[in-house]
Amino acid sequence: MSNQDFDLNAGNSEFYVDPIYYDYEFKNRTDDVAFYTAKYLEANSPLLELAIGSGRTALKAVSKGADVIGVDLAPAMLARAQDQYDKMRSNKRGRLELHQGDMRTVRLETQFQLVTCPFNAFQHMYTLDDAEKCLETVKAHLAPDGVFIMDVLTPDFEYLMRSPYKAVPGVSFRHPTYKAYYTYSERSAYDPITQLNQMWFHYEKCNQTGDGPTDVTIQLSHRYFYPEELMMLLRYNGFRVLERFGDFTGGALDAESDSMVLICKRASD
Ligand SMILES: C[S@@+](CC[C@H](N)C(=O)[O-])C[C@H]1O[C@@H](n2cnc3c(N)ncnc32)[C@H](O)[C@@H]1O
Structure with missing residues (x-):
């Protein structure tokens, strides 16, 4: 089988057509939600989540008062996030603002103290050019001393x-x-x-x-991004990696780690 058989358009959209099934499939994936919720509540709101999807990672923090601006390509995922937000009963509820857009090109003309790209969304950057464009977007929205957090799968x-x-x-x-x-x-x-x-x-x-x-x-x-490749990509695109974990509870990145979690700043800070 050659990569000619890979349909990247389908591979970037079909999985995100049914957000009810998406949320069901990942209902037991709670470590990353707890990790991002804590970061969102610590941050000065509003913060920006690139590839917010159905709001799986963001909505818990929103229910506790965080203001989140989210961008995603998939209309169905955004509709689900909006619907969940509208049904939220918390009286501490923060603000959720959603934009349909491409994280390689979107420009909101605002800077944030925290920008995130959770749950392997960066793995939809299929070429080096895509990955660099996405990092440009992060830089365009990151306040000078702001923090960027992302996670991707380690190659298994x-x-x-x-x-x-x-x-x-x-x-x-x-x-x-x-x-x-x-x-x-x-x-x-x-x-x-x-x-x-x-x-x-x-x-x-x-x-x-x-x-x-x-x-x-x-x-x-x-x-897939290899661990040192990702470090290089971030470095040569103007980021400094402050911390790198192998899970969402602060565990070291090692050969057994499923995910790489990176906490970065601009290199100039
Ligand atoms: C695995 S989901 C992550 C969603 C959410 N952050 C979470 O943790 O559940 C990946 C998301 O990336 C979005 N996506 C893929 N390519 C994108 C792009 N170029 N710009 C914006 N969003 C994109 C998909 O629509 C999907 O919602």
């Missing part, structure tokens, strides 16, 4: 080297959007030259109850 060779032809089975579950039972399997293919990983998530309905398609495949594309 065992996972990346899996055969693209072998489907790995997952669990059966009740789909929260279609209210029907589906079985799930996934395949992925990694191109070591472009560092792109294409994933195909396949869902098959177990019986004929409920709505939803009989079977459907959803794609997701990620570019």
Whole structure:
């Protein structure tokens, strides 16, 4: 399989068409939410979250008083964030302002003490040019002494080297959007030259109850960044990495770490 078979447009959008399923899929991913919530509440609001998605990372802090400005490409994800915000009952609720835009090019003409790009969103920067444009956006919105926080997956060779032809089975579950039972399997293919990983998530309905398609495949594309490559990219684009963790509780980055969490400032500060 060559990377000609990678559909990056599908890989940057299909996963974000159904935000109810997205939130369901990541409902147990709470460490990053706790980490970003603490950072958002510590920061001088408002702060900027690039690729805010459904608001999964931001809304807890908003419910406790943080003012968050969010940018995302996917209209359905933004609609979900707005809907969740509108339903928020907290009387301490802060402000949520959403913009549909591309984190490579968006310019809000405001600077923030905190800019973030959580949960692998930077891995949608498929080329070096995309990654550098995104870092330009961060710099355009970062106050001179402001902090930029991002996290991406560490390259896991065992996972990346899996055969693209072998489907790995997952669990059966009740789909929260279609209210029907589906079985799930996934395949992925990694191109070591472009560092792109294409994933195909396949869902098959177990019986004929409920709505939803009989079977459907959803794609997701990620570019992987190697730890030292990311340090270089940040350095040569004008950032200084203050701290680098291997999880969301301050653990060291090592060979077992799933994520790289980076806390940066502008190099000139
Ligand atoms: C894994 S989600 C992260 C969402 C949220 N921050 C979270 O933690 O759940 C990645 C998000 O990146 C968004 N995205 C992808 N490419 C983008 C781009 N060029 N500009 C803005 N958002 C983008 C997607 O629409 C999606 O909502």
